[in-house]
Amino acid sequence: MKSKPLVLFFSLLFFTVANGQEILSLRNFSDMKDVRSATINDSSLWAATTGGAFKFKFSDSTYTLLTKTEGLNGSPITASIIDSHGKIWLGSQDGTIDVYDEKTKNTRRIIDIANSGRTFRQINNFSVSGDTVFVSTDFGAVLINSQTFSFIDSYLKFSTLPSNSKVNYIFKKDRIFVATESGIAVSRVGAINLAAPESWILYTTANGLTSENVRKISSFRDSIIAATTRGVSVFDGTNWRSLIPQLATNSISDFSVKNDSIIIITNTSISIFRNGIFTLLIADNFSSKKLIGFRENNFFLTSDRGVEVYNNNQRVALLYPNGPEKNQFISMSTDTRGNLWVASGSDVTGVGFYKFDGVNWENFNRNTFPRLPSNSYFKSYSDNQGNTYIGNWGFGFIHIDKNDSVEIFTTENSPLTGIPLNPQFVVIAGLAKDSKGNLWLMNFDPADKKVLSVLTKDSLWYEFEYINNPDIAVFNGNLIIDQFDTKWYHASPRSQNAGLYFFNENQTLANLNDDRHGFINASTGLNSNLINCISLDKRGDLWVGTNLGVNIISNTNVALNNVPQFRVSSVFSLRQQSINAIGVDAINRKWVGTNQGLLLVTSDGIQILNVFNTTNSPLLSDQIVSIAIDEENGIVYVGVEGGLTAFYTTSLEPVSSFEEINLYPSPFVIGDGNSFLTIDGLIKDAEIKLLSASGKLVRNVESLGGRIAFWDGKNNDGNFVNTGVYILVASDKEGNTVKTAKVAVIRK
Numbered sequence: 026m027k028s029k030p031l032v033l034f035f036s037l038l039f040f041t042v043a044n045g046q047e048i049l050s051l052r053n054f055s056d057m058k059d060v061r062s063a064t065i066n067d068s069s070l071w072a073a074t075t076g077g078a079f080k081f082k083f084s085d086s087t088y089t090l091l092t093k094t095e096g097l098n099g100s101p102i103t104a105s106i107i108d109s110h111g112k113i114w115l116g117s118q119d120g121t122i123d124v125y126d127e128k129t130k131n132t133r134r135i136i137d138i139a140n141s142g143r144t145f146r147q148i149n150n151f152s153v154s155g156d157t158v159f160v161s162t163d164f165g166a167v168l169i170n171s172q173t174f175s176f177i178d179s180y181l182k183f184s185t186l187p188s189n190s191k192v193n194y195i196f197k198k199d200r201i202f203v204a205t206e207s208g209i210a211v212s213r214v215g216a217i218n219l220a221a222p223e224s225w226i227l228y229t230t231a232n233g234l235t236s237e238n239v240r241k242i243s244s245f246r247d248s249i250i251a252a253t254t255r256g257v258s259v260f261d262g263t264n265w266r267s268l269i270p271q272l273a274t275n276s277i278s279d280f281s282v283k284n285d286s287i288i289i290i291t292n293t294s295i296s297i298f299r300n301g302i303f304t305l306l307i308a309d310n311f312s313s314k315k316l317i318g319f320r321e322n323n324f325f326l327t328s329d330r331g332v333e334v335y336n337n338n339q340r341v342a343l344l345y346p347n348g349p350e351k352n353q354f355i356s357m358s359t360d361t362r363g364n365l366w367v368a369s370g371s372d373v374t375g376v377g378f379y380k381f382d383g384v385n386w387e388n389f390n391r392n393t394f395p396r397l398p399s400n401s402y403f404k405s406y407s408d409n410q411g412n413t414y415i416g417n418w419g420f421g422f423i424h425i426d427k428n429d430s431v432e433i434f435t436t437e438n439s440p441l442t443g444i445p446l447n448p449q450f451v452v453i454a455g456l457a458k459d460s461k462g463n464l465w466l467m468n469f470d471p472a473d474k475k476v477l478s479v480l481t482k483d484s485l486w487y488e489f490e491y492i493n494n495p496d497i498a499v500f501n502g503n504l505i506i507d508q509f510d511t512k513w514y515h516a517s518p519r520s521q522n523a524g525l526y527f528f529n530e531n532q533t534l535a536n537l538n539d540d541r542h543g544f545i546n547a548s549t550g551l552n553s554n555l556i557n558c559i560s561l562d563k564r565g566d567l568w569v570g571t572n573l574g575v576n577i578i579s580n581t582n583v584a585l586n587n588v589p590q591f592r593v594s595s596v597f598s599l600r601q602q603s604i605n606a607i608g609v610d611a612i613n614r615k616w617v618g619t620n621q622g623l624l625l626v627t628s629d630g631i632q633i634l635n636v637f638n639t640t641n642s643p644l645l646s647d648q649i650v651s652i653a654i655d656e657e658n659g660i661v662y663v664g665v666e667g668g669l670t671a672f673y674t675t676s677l678e679p680v681s682s683f684e685e686i687n688l689y690p691s692p693f694v695i696g697d698g699n700s701f702l703t704i705d706g707l708i709k710d711a712e713i714k715l716l717s718a719s720g721k722l723v724r725n726v727e728s729l730g731g732r733i734a735f736w737d738g739k740n741n742d743g744n745f746v747n748t749g750v751y752i753l754v755a756s757d758k759e760g761n762t763v764k765t766a767k768v769a770v771i772r773k
Contacts, residue, residue, distance in 0.1 A: 048635075048674050051643050053077065053092035054381070055668030056352045058345045060327040062105040062150075064113070065318040070325065070344070071113050072332055073102035076645075076668050078115055078125075079346050081332070083320070088346040091115075091125060092668075093643035096132035098123050099139070100645050100667055106151035108158060108171040116148025116160065124174065135174060138162060143189075150194045159195035166192050166203060180219055183210035184227035196242040202249060204239035209251060209265075233265035234258050235273060245282050252277035257289065257298075271303045272296070281316040281324075288324065290316050295326075295335070306338045349379045350388040354664025357653035358407040362427065365653060365662055367669075368405040371418040371452075375401035378415050383658075397423075398435065405653075406456040414464065416453030419443075422466065440486050445472040455504025455514055467504040467514050476500050477512060477528060487534045492542050497522045503558055508565045511541075511584040515556040523554040525569060527584050541585055550593030551576050558606050562628070563613040570604030575617070575630065596630035608652035608661060610676040612731040616661050618649025623663055644670050659733075677732035679709040683764035686755055695738030695745050696773030702736040707755060708762070716752040723751060738770065748772045 055076025063072040070081045077092035077100065091097050099117025106114050113125040120138035125131075138146050138160075145163035152159045157177060160167040165188075168177040182188040186207055194204040201219070203210040208229040216224035229237050236253035243250060249260040250268060254276045259268040267273050269289070278290045286299040295307040317325040317332065323341070326333040331345030349367065353376065356368040365381040377390030377400045390400045402423075404416035411427030421435040436442070436449050443450035455467030459479075466478045475488035476497075491497050499522065502515035511529040516522050524546035531539040546554045553571040560568045567578040575596040583589040599617060606618035613628035622638030638647050645667030653662045661672040687705040694700060704713065704726070713726035713734055724741050728734045736753075740746050748771050756763045 048672050050673045051094050052671045052673070053094045053643050053645065053668055054348060054386070054671065055092065055645065056348050056350060057090070058331045058348075059329045060332055060345075061101070061103050062315060063317040063325065063327050063332060064105045064107045065320060065325060066107055066111075067320075070317065070332065071105055071107065072327070072344075073105040073115055075101035076348070076352055078102055078105070078113075081344050090346055091132075093645065094670075096123075096125075098132070098134045098136075104148045104150050104161075106153060106158070108153050109155060110171060112171065114151050114158060114171075116151060118147045120146035120148060120162070122148060122160070122169075124171075133174060135169070137176060138167065145191070149192065152195050152197070154197045159197065159201075161192040161195050161204075163191045164189040166195055178220060180225075182222040183225040184222055186210065186227060193239060194241045196244075196249075198244050198249070202242045202251075204242050204251065206238045208234065208237045209239050209242065228260075228265060235265075235267050240277065241279060243280070243282055245287055246285070250280075250282075250287070252280050252289075257287070269298050269303055279315040281318065283319055288316055290314070290326065295338075307335075347386050349381070349386050349669065350390060351376045352666065352668045354651050354669055355403050356405045357651045357662055357664055358405040358413065359653050359655040359660075359662070360407040360413050360427075361409060361411045361657075363655055363658055364413075365655070366405045366407060366413045366415065366425075367664070368402045368415050369400070371401055371403040373401070375399070375403060375418060378402040378405065394431075396431065396433065398433065404454060404456060408458045408462075410462070414456045416456055416466075418452050419450045421451045422453040422456065439478075439480075440488060441466070441468060441478060442471045442473040442475060444470045448472045452501075454501045457504045457506045457512070459506050459510045459512075460508070461510075465504060465506060465512055467500050467502075469501050470499045477514075479534065481534070485534075487530075489528065489530070489537070489540070491526065491528070492537075492540065500526075502556060505559050505561050505567065507561055507567065507581045509582050509585065511581060513559055513567060513581075515559060523556065525551065525556055525559070529584055531585065543584060543589060545578075545591060545593070550591065552595055552600075557604055560607040560609055560615075562609045562615070564628075568607050568609075568615065568630075570607050570617070572603045573600070574602050575599045575604055575607070577630070596626075598626060598630055598633050599624070605649050606652040608654045610654050610661065610674065611656040611659065611678040612676045612729040614676065616652050616654070616663070618652050618663065620648050622647045623649055642670075659731075675703075675731070675733040675735075676729075679707055679711070679730065679732045681708070683708055683755065683762055686753060686764050686766040688753060688766050688768045692769040692771050693738065694771045694773065698737075700738060702738065702768060704734040704736065704753065704755070705732060706764075707732050707734060708757060710758060711755045712758060712760075714754045716754060718750050718752065720752075726753075738772075745772055746770060 057074040057076045057079050059075040060072045072079050080089040099121030101118050102115050103118050104116035115123045122135040124133040143164050147163045150161040156171050158169045158171050165181040167179045170177055190205050192203055196202045201212040208227050210225045210227050212219055213224055235258045236255035238254040239251050241252040251258045256273040257268045258265040275291045280287055280289045286297055289296050296305045315327040323334050323336045331343040333340055334342040353369040354367050355370050358366050367379040369376045380387045391397050398420035401418035402415045403418050407413045413425045414422055416422045424432040441451045442448050452469035453466050454469040457465050462482045464480045468476055474490040477489040479487045500514055500516050505513045511527050513527050515525050524544055527543045529541040552573040555572040558570040567581055569576040577594050578591050580592045602619045608616040615626045617624040624633055625635040626633050637644055646665035651664040656678040659674045659677040663670045685706055689703050693702045710730050711728045713728055715724040717723055726736050738745055750769050753766045
């Protein structure tokens with residue numbers, strides 16, 4: 026695959042890390058079908074989802090995405106509205122409010138509620154009255170000026186309700202009506218200090234409300250109406266009563282008033298109430314929760330399948346941007362074409378698997394690809410030949426070749442045996458290829474105890490059990506094959522046999538007598554028996570992530586000895602961290618996923634180069650689930666529960682031989698200390714020298730082993746060089762292969 030131009034990524038966000046390396050930009054990807062709230066105007070629709078927000082433009086049916094990498098701060102988004110100035114307000118589960126100005130493309134963050142220290146601070150709804158935005162929260166009502174963004178007031182206790190009661194909705198018409206789960210609070214006529222509880226009258230079922238759990242309030246003709254969990258209530262100024270007898274026992278999800286009609290949404294129907302006549306429009310099981318609004322002859326509903334568009338009482342469209350099927354990234358791998366393959370989950374949680382080519386997502390499940398036996402794909406592995414293999418929870422595995430042809434392996438076309446309760450139920454928990462191109466599989470709890478199977482390039486099958494203790498057969502971790510063809514695998518952290526296992530068939534698949542088996546646990550050097558992940562680095566060292574940090578096994582070759590003595594060390598910088606995933610980039614640095622964020626460490630783990638979390642980066646969650654690295658393009662994919670973050674880095678796979686050295690920017694302007702010359706096109710471990718036009722050595726530039734290196738414009742004494750033309754000389758360590766390039770330097 027042709028490498029993606031590095032310069033394309035310079036227009037976004039920069040993070041400078043140690044050793045002059047840079048993360049050029051970041052981008053979030055998420056499923057935006059689960060729409061929690063939406064708002065509509067004449068030209069577009071804005072939807073608030075669990076994965077961010079999106080705009081749908083009616084004139085050309087295009088989407089604009091707004092995630093943390095585009096300036097959004099809160100996630101997941103739970104409320105939205107367009108204020109009287111055309112700005113989009115987005116409220117989140119953690120209390121963050123983002124106000125997006127489409128004209129300037131800027132986002133204003135309001136964090137007072139998020140930083141309040143309250144346990145429950147979700148934004149449930151917005152409503153607008155002039156320049157006042159009423160914010161319904163989990164602890165009361167907050168009023169914000171939409172011009173100055175200053176807090177006007179907050180109402181935390183209504184009449185006899187407990188302080189900090191959850192507010193579902195606020196409506197203002199002469200008086201303020203507050204919907205709660207314990208009734209409706211209405212401001213008293215003439216009340217001035219609404220922060221005082223006595224300024225409110227509380228209405229409950231004793232006053233005629235059909236239910237005290239009220240979800241929305243609005244006006245209809247000259248009356249106030251309320252949606253409750255038992256029908257629609259109407260207010261006569263003194264008491265409430267049921268408005269629509271046919272819905273008296275129905276839980277009302279939402280309603281909207283249009284002219285002389287009320288459109289009502291429940292979990293099982295869409296209906297209309299006009300001139301005292303109730304008409305059922307659609308009877309079905311609806312995932313829709315809220316009625317967004319109307320445009321032309323269409324009305325729009327939120328749902329967990331996108332924005333639903335109805336016309337003539339039929340759903341005519343689903344609106345959502347291209348993305349992964351769900352925000353589930355349990356296992357990921359990248360192939361040689363630069364595609365990311367994602368397995369979504371095991372058992373009933375799986376929704377298939379996804380492919381991302383860097384631009385578009387393609388989702389494979391039983392709806393889009395009926396050949397699949399189930400949607401429970403939970404382990405993804407890609408080799409260096411363009412093949413991808415994905416393990417299924419119950420139906421074996423699939424093979425996707427470089428032409429995207431799919432081959433399915435189950436008990437019907439393989440010797441694989443399933444679990445003891447159902448030998449047809451085969452769970453493939455790990456996949457990897459050895460140096461000969463043979464595919465190895467780790468079988469979770471097989472009835473015949475054959476925990477490892479291999480499919481050779483000649484389509485022959487061999488199976489192996491853990492000879493040291495054949496009763497140990499429950500493995501649901503990772504499978505890694507090192508440079509000596511030793512298979513490393515581990516049991517599920519919940520297993521009583523937790524620890525690290527290894528196996529080597531000694532290059533004789535048919536001869537079981539010379540096989541090597543073994544086991545390493547806390548008693549033989551590991552920090553803990555509870556292993557969450559394993560990874561092999563560029564030096565051949567095995568990194569073992571546990572619930573108590575990282576161990577490194579640096580002499581995996583001794584696995585072939587009769588009595589192997591492994592060198593097991595602990596990484597001090599990662600001590601006591603629960604390690605969920607470890608990725609190795611092109612220059613052997615480690616990207617370590619924890620429950621507190623993402624760590625970038627040096628190749629030996631001694632130094633932490635950077636820490637990324639939800640407060641200082643676009644990560645959607647601090648709990649890292651999976652990591653996959655595209656070395657050729659320098660992309661680090663990080664999966665969390667809320668979505669995927671791609672880190673576009675300069676850690677690219679080195680070229681195999683010198684072809685052309687590219688230097689940019691040219692001319693190179695120095696003097697402010699913030700400029701770097703990018704040196705692109707290096708072989709592995711290249712040596713780089715900067716010479717003056719007369720051939721004098723100016724600077725030895727460090728290469729970290731990848732395709733990219735940087736020069737800060739300084740000489741070996743640490744001073745900026747003078748204006749002039751300089752010659753860059755790059756060579757291998759022996760000086761046999763040399764490539765040169767020139768750059769013009771301008772010193773301010």
